[in-house]
Amino acid sequence: MAQQGLYKQYEMAAAQIVGLSLVDTNAYERLEYLSDQIGPRLSGSPQLEKAIEWAVDEMKADGLENVRAEEVMVPHWVRGEEFAEMISPARHKLYLLMLGSSVGTPPEGITAEVVEVSSYAELDELGEAVRGKIVLYRNVMRSDLPPGQAYGEAVDFRVNGASKAARWGARAVFIRSVTTRSLNTPHTGNLRYEEGVEKIPAAALSIESADLIHRLLLRGQKVVVRLKLSAETLPDAKSANVIGELRGRELPDEIVLIGGHIDSWDVGTGASDDGAGCVIAMEAARLLVKLKLRPRRTIRVVLFTNEENGLKGAFEYAERHKGERHVAAIESDSGAARPLGFAFVGNDKALEKVREIASLLRTLHADSVIKSSSAGADLIPLIRTGVPALSLRQDPTHYFDIHHTEADTFDKIDRADLAFNVAAMAVMAYVLADLGEELPRDK
Amino acid sequence: MAQQGLYKQYEMAAAQIVGLSLVDTNAYERLEYLSDQIGPRLSGSPQLEKAIEWAVDEMKADGLENVRAEEVMVPHWVRGEEFAEMISPARHKLYLLMLGSSVGTPPEGITAEVVEVSSYAELDELGEAVRGKIVLYRNVMRSDLPPGQAYGEAVDFRVNGASKAARWGARAVFIRSVTTRSLNTPHTGNLRYEEGVEKIPAAALSIESADLIHRLLLRGQKVVVRLKLSAETLPDAKSANVIGELRGRELPDEIVLIGGHIDSWDVGTGASDDGAGCVIAMEAARLLVKLKLRPRRTIRVVLFTNEENGLKGAFEYAERHKGERHVAAIESDSGAARPLGFAFVGNDKALEKVREIASLLRTLHADSVIKSSSAGADLIPLIRTGVPALSLRQDPTHYFDIHHTEADTFDKIDRADLAFNVAAMAVMAYVLADLGEELPRDK
Numbered sequence: 001m002a003q004q005g006l007y008k009q010y011e012m013a014a015a016q017i018v019g020l021s022l023v024d025t026n027a028y029e030r031l032e033y034l035s036d037q038i039g040p041r042l043s044g045s046p047q048l049e050k051a052i053e054w055a056v057d058e059m060k061a062d063g064l065e066n067v068r069a070e071e072v073m074v075p076h077w078v079r080g081e082e083f084a085e086m087i088s089p090a091r092h093k094l095y096l097l098m099l100g101s102s103v104g105t106p107p108e109g110i111t112a113e114v115v116e117v118s119s120y121a122e123l124d125e126l127g128e129a130v131r132g133k134i135v136l137y138r139n140v141m142r143s144d145l146p147p148g149q150a151y152g153e154a155v156d157f158r159v160n161g162a163s164k165a166a167r168w169g170a171r172a173v174f175i176r177s178v179t180t181r182s183l184n185t186p187h188t189g190n191l192r193y194e195e196g197v198e199k200i201p202a203a204a205l206s207i208e209s210a211d212l213i214h215r216l217l218l219r220g221q222k223v224v225v226r227l228k229l230s231a232e233t234l235p236d237a238k239s240a241n242v243i244g245e246l247r248g249r250e251l252p253d254e255i256v257l258i259g260g261h262i263d264s265w266d267v268g269t270g271a272s273d274d275g276a277g278c279v280i281a282m283e284a285a286r287l288l289v290k291l292k293l294r295p296r297r298t299i300r301v302v303l304f305t306n307e308e309n310g311l312k313g314a315f316e317y318a319e320r321h322k323g324e325r326h327v328a329a330i331e332s333d334s335g336a337a338r339p340l341g342f343a344f345v346g347n348d349k350a351l352e353k354v355r356e357i358a359s360l361l362r363t364l365h366a367d368s369v370i371k372s373s374s375a376g377a378d379l380i381p382l383i384r385t386g387v388p389a390l391s392l393r394q395d396p397t398h399y400f401d402i403h404h405t406e407a408d409t410f411d412k413i414d415r416a417d418l419a420f421n422v423a424a425m426a427v428m429a430y431v432l433a434d435l436g437e438e439l440p441r442d443k
Numbered sequence: 444m445a446q447q448g449l450y451k452q453y454e455m456a457a458a459q460i461v462g463l464s465l466v467d468t469n470a471y472e473r474l475e476y477l478s479d480q481i482g483p484r485l486s487g488s489p490q491l492e493k494a495i496e497w498a499v500d501e502m503k504a505d506g507l508e509n510v511r512a513e514e515v516m517v518p519h520w521v522r523g524e525e526f527a528e529m530i531s532p533a534r535h536k537l538y539l540l541m542l543g544s545s546v547g548t549p550p551e552g553i554t555a556e557v558v559e560v561s562s563y564a565e566l567d568e569l570g571e572a573v574r575g576k577i578v579l580y581r582n583v584m585r586s587d588l589p590p591g592q593a594y595g596e597a598v599d600f601r602v603n604g605a606s607k608a609a610r611w612g613a614r615a616v617f618i619r620s621v622t623t624r625s626l627n628t629p630h631t632g633n634l635r636y637e638e639g640v641e642k643i644p645a646a647a648l649s650i651e652s653a654d655l656i657h658r659l660l661l662r663g664q665k666v667v668v669r670l671k672l673s674a675e676t677l678p679d680a681k682s683a684n685v686i687g688e689l690r691g692r693e694l695p696d697e698i699v700l701i702g703g704h705i706d707s708w709d710v711g712t713g714a715s716d717d718g719a720g721c722v723i724a725m726e727a728a729r730l731l732v733k734l735k736l737r738p739r740r741t742i743r744v745v746l747f748t749n750e751e752n753g754l755k756g757a758f759e760y761a762e763r764h765k766g767e768r769h770v771a772a773i774e775s776d777s778g779a780a781r782p783l784g785f786a787f788v789g790n791d792k793a794l795e796k797v798r799e800i801a802s803l804l805r806t807l808h809a810d811s812v813i814k815s816s817s818a819g820a821d822l823i824p825l826i827r828t829g830v831p832a833l834s835l836r837q838d839p840t841h842y843f844d845i846h847h848t849e850a851d852t853f854d855k856i857d858r859a860d861l862a863f864n865v866a867a868m869a870v871m872a873y874v875l876a877d878l879g880e881e882l883p884r885d886k
Contacts, residue, residue: 036658037533090480092712095849183628184711184849208852215479215853268627269535406538406627409651410658 006356006431014360014427016291021423024290027283028415030058031336034279035271035410042100042266043306044076044237051262055242055278055303062286064244064301072316074306076237077101079266080230082203087111088224089216095206096174097267097405098229099158100190100309103199105172109228110134112171116217120164131169134225136176136205136213137161143180147396148334151403154178155189162202163194172227173202176210179400184208187404188265190309201229239263239305241313246285248297248433255298256433257329258284258425261307261378268408272399276336276418278303280392284426295433297327304378307333311377318381326385327438330429331376332392335399338417339392339424341368345375346388349440354390357431366424368393386443392425449799449874457803457870459734464866467733470726471858473501474779477722478714478853485709486749487519487680494705498685498721498746505729507687507744515759517749519680520544522709523673525646530554531667532659538649539617540710540848541672542601543633543752546642548615552671553577555614559660563607574612577668579619579648579656580604586623590839591777594846597621598632605645606637615670616645619653622843627651630847631708633752644672682706682748684756689728691740691876698743699876700772701727701868704750704821711851715842719779719861721746723835727869738876740770747821750776754820761824769828770881773872774819775835778842781860782835782867784811788818789831792883797833800874809867811836829886835868 021027034051041048052069059067077100084094098104116136117123123135139157142150155178162173177187186206193199205213216223242262248254260277264270285301288294305313330342341361344354351371358367374380375389383389394417402408432439464470477494484491495512502510520543527537541547558573560566561581566573582600585593598621605616620630629649636642648656659666685705691697703720707713728744731737748756773785784804787797794814801810817823818832826832837860845851875882 032658036535036655039533039535090482092479092482181626182850183624183626183844184852185626185628208850208854211854212479212852215475401626407625407651409627409655411651411654 007359010360010431013293013430016293017287017426017430018364018423020287020291021419021426024287027279027418027422028413030282031271031275031279031413031418032410034275035269039269040266041262041264041270043074043239043263043309044234045266048239048263048305052240052242055262059242059244059282059301062282063289064285065247067244069240069242070320072239072241072305072313073236074239074312075310076234077309078232078234080104080232081228083228085226086223087226089221092212094209094225095184095186096203096209097186097188098231099202099204100188102191102202102231104230105201105227109226110171111224111226114213114223114225116214123164123168127168130165132171134172134174134227135165135170136174136210138214139176139178141178141180141400147400151178151400158189158204159192162191162200163197166198166200170200172200174210175204177204177206179207179403181401182207185405185407188267189404203229241305241317242303244285244301246288246294246299249294250296252298253325254438255300255324255326256429257300257302257326258429259302259304259378260332261305261313262303263305263308265308265404267404267406269410270408271410271413272335272408273403274307274333276413277332280332280421280425283422284429287422287426288430293430295430297433299429299433307378314378315381322385326382326387328388328390328432329379329382330390330392330425331379332421332425333376334396335394336413336418336421337395337399339366339394339421341366341393342390342428343370343372343375343393344390345372345383347440347442350388353439357428360427361424364420364423366420386441388439388441390428392421394421450802453803453874456736456873459736460730460869460873461807461866463730463734464862464869467730470722470861470865471856473725474714474718474722474856474861475853477718478712482712483709484705484707484713486517486682486706486752487677488709491682491706491748495683495685498705502685502687502725502744505725506732507728508690510687512683512685513763515682515684515748515756516679517682517755518753519677520752521675521677523547523675524671526671528669529666530669532664535655537652537668538627538629539646539652540629540631541674542645542647543631545634545645545674547673548644548670552669553614554667554669557656557666557668559657566607566611570611573608576613577615577617577670578608578613579617579653581657582619582621584621584623584843590843594621594843601632601647602635605634605643606640609641609643613643615643617653618647620647620649622650622846624844625650628848628850631710632847646672684748684760685746687728687744689731689737689742692737693739695741696768697740697881698767698769699740699872700743700745700769701872702745702747702821703775704748704756705746706748706751708751708847710847710849712853713851714853714856715778715851716846717750717776719856720775723775723864723868726865727872730865730869731873736873738873740876742872742876750821757821758824761828765828769825769830771831771833771875772822772825773833773835773868774822775864775868776819777839778837779856779861779864780838780842782809782837782864784809784836785833785871786813786815786818786836787833788815788826790883790885793831796882800871803870804867807863807866809863829884831882831884833871835864837864
């Protein structure tokens with residue numbers, strides 16, 4: 001059986017990788033440094049610059065080759081004051097975070113009635129009735145669906161809700177934070193304004209604050225809120241993708257890309273999103289260097305910038321490197337909980353091969369490969385050019401509890417779980433880069 | 444068997460109570476009103492006054508007798524500005540809540556190094572070395588102990604930590620929020636200053652912020668924090684205990700007290716602490732009225748004021764009513780999760796009787812009665828006079844997640860669980876009030 005063949009061929013290499021990942025302590029310390037000593041890394045922030053410098057230095061120290069920062073211009077949005085309180089029918093402080101890219105209110109703030117809708121259809125039905133009001137979307141993240149799917153459904157209102165409501169003359173938009181668990185914890189994230197539609201401010205309320213308004217409206221009460229939000233959009237700032245390589249011993253121009261994104265939101269310290277992904281990719285490469293496991297093809301670590309509010313890093317990378325042969329790309333961008341396996345975008349023959357490789361991770365429970373249409377936002381441009389793409393899938397149970405919040409901090413990281421991720425990424429990347437024939441693809 | 448006797452005697456009454464509690468919807472709506480329409484009810488606040496008026500009106504409408512508000516003077520502490528950031532070795536916003544009764548910093552704030560200790564012994568060992576610094580207690584709430592016990596151990600530093608550190612010249616105190624779960628959620632609660640010791644400001648950091656400092660100190664780094672806290676202690680304010688009765692049909696001067704506390708912290712809306720307890724007691728009495736179950740003795744509902752930062756309501760009640768015969772007292776002050784049974788303070792013969800009564804709650808899983816030395820803070824003065832005392836024990840698994848936080852809001856309340864509590868309180872109170880002989884006691 002072919003599976004046995006591949007399995008047997010790489011069993012001892014995988015054992016070396018897994019063994020070292022579970023004894024070495026560097027991944028955990030590195031992520032601690034990035035989280036605690038550098039902190040949040042929104043595009044345009046000095047911390048992001050510092051993180052980029054740090055990553056370059058670290059990759060050089062790890063013995064990677066061709067280490068460099070490739071310049072990318074990124075949006076530069078800066079959160080300002082955030083204040084909201086209910087003034088009728090009862091006085092309550094409301095807890096929220098502005099959505100990324102949002103404009104502020106006028107400096108004096110606004111006072112307006114809140115109307116709630118559960119769908120765009122409901123919004124359109126209300127139509128002119130929302131003029132001058134604040135629209136609250138009741139975008140409940142369902143807990144009866146797989147978290148990724150539930151997130152995808154609920155987050156649409158975060159991305160598109162502001163412009164949809166602005167079309168009807170709303171003055172501001174609230175969403176319900178996209179999560180299933182809350183300790184009064186608002187979740188930010190980016191929005192997208194439609195061209196030609198007035199930009200109105202948008203913020204995510206904590207579940208507690210959103211549900212309070214919901215209950216009062218259900219009782220037939222008129223809810224009036226005073227809202228003061230400010231934010232600045234400065235000129236685009238210089239940033240960079242960080243790149244380092246383990247050059248292939250036979251086909252160095254064929255590339256297996258592994259990566260995460262070096263930017264984060266400006267709340268929390270981006271330990272899980274996506275400090276973890278960066279460290280997982282950096283460490284996967286470092287372990288291979290340390291073990292002197294140099295595959296036939298090049299493994300290239302790419303830490304993308306500006307994933308959170310622009311994807312400029314991903315598009316700049318794809319544009320600048322379009323002449324190169326990427327045989328596969330793997331991103332990790334869903335935290336550092338135990339790895340379950342991979343999502344794969346590519347044809348069925350390639351899927352079969354990836355599953356063969358993943359079988360080396362069966363004992364770690366990380367061998368489940370699912371066919372998917374996406375594999376991490378940063379790989380979108382590469383997928384468009386036909387590159388087979390994988391995303392490392394972590395146990396999603398608690399990821400969205402802390403996603404884009406002040407609680408995305410290092411204390412949530414487990415040493416062993418992080419190490420399992422490094423092992424899974426390293427084994428998959430090494431074997432993909434070492435295969436006799438590159439992964440099948442359609443274009 | 445005596446147990447069968449009692450069980451048989453009250454089986455149909457208990458069935459009526461349980462049945463109605465699980466069909467009636469008033470408890471949930473009432474708690475929603477108290478939480479959402481009135482909100483947080485710290486001693487001295489207008490919301491507490493409003494809650495007291497509301498409770499009087501509700502009890503009257505329920506058909507209780509002798510409904511009144513008995514005046515109590517209470518402390519009047521008002522939280523002001525709260526700001527903390529780490530300025531070295533890295534810049535991080537820190538998340539905290541001042542402890543109740545705490546003084547503020549000087550208006551310009553303080554900037555000081557943080558030293559961490561895990562015990563008072565460690566503090567005393569450091570001694571003069573803490574002078575001029577901020578002491579952070581590493582009072583981790585253990586998750587390997589029953590939550591109530593773990594809370595009790597960790598909370599000592601909240602209550603006493605400030606004065607202990609002030610004795611050595613510390614400028615301020617941080618504790619680690621007393622909880623095992625956090626989404627960057629600080630927990631307030633009261634402190635007690637020792638007489639004759641300088642009052643220094645004290646605040647509870649979120650676990651995330653406390654653990655960040657902990658990790659940096661472990662790395663040998665010097666942690667410097669800028670801290671600005673303000674609070675006012677105004678003259679004592681008028682408040683009241685709210686009282687209503689279901690007068691006994693044979694022995695109206697013998698009283699079974701049931702209650703909770705009407706005040707809450709100024710964060711969240713006190714839905715679980717202790718809006719729930721108030722509503723459970725009010726509803727237990729209301730259901731008995733509605734079912735025309737008038738016991739031999741009087742059931743007196745008491746909603747104590749100022750449990751959180753002074754216990755003035757409890758002491759005033761005990762003083763004012765010391766001439767009356769309280770045959771038993773039951774408080775509910777640990778939320779509204781599923782009831783497990785009761786804690787009991789009294790002699791073994793009485794314990795046996797209480798267990799007989801609780802057996803009526805076996806099918807509800809609420810029949811576990813444990814012997815205890817305490818039964819809710821408000822019952823302390825009554826226990827001192829020999830009154831057999833019970834506290835309704837709720838499943839504690841998630842109570843401390845939200846205790847004294849902005850997340851103590853109505854969305855955490857489950858209709859059915861709340862109803863089970865009403866049923867357990869009503870059954871226990873009714874049978875205690877109707878027993879042929881009052882509960883045995885030592886004095």
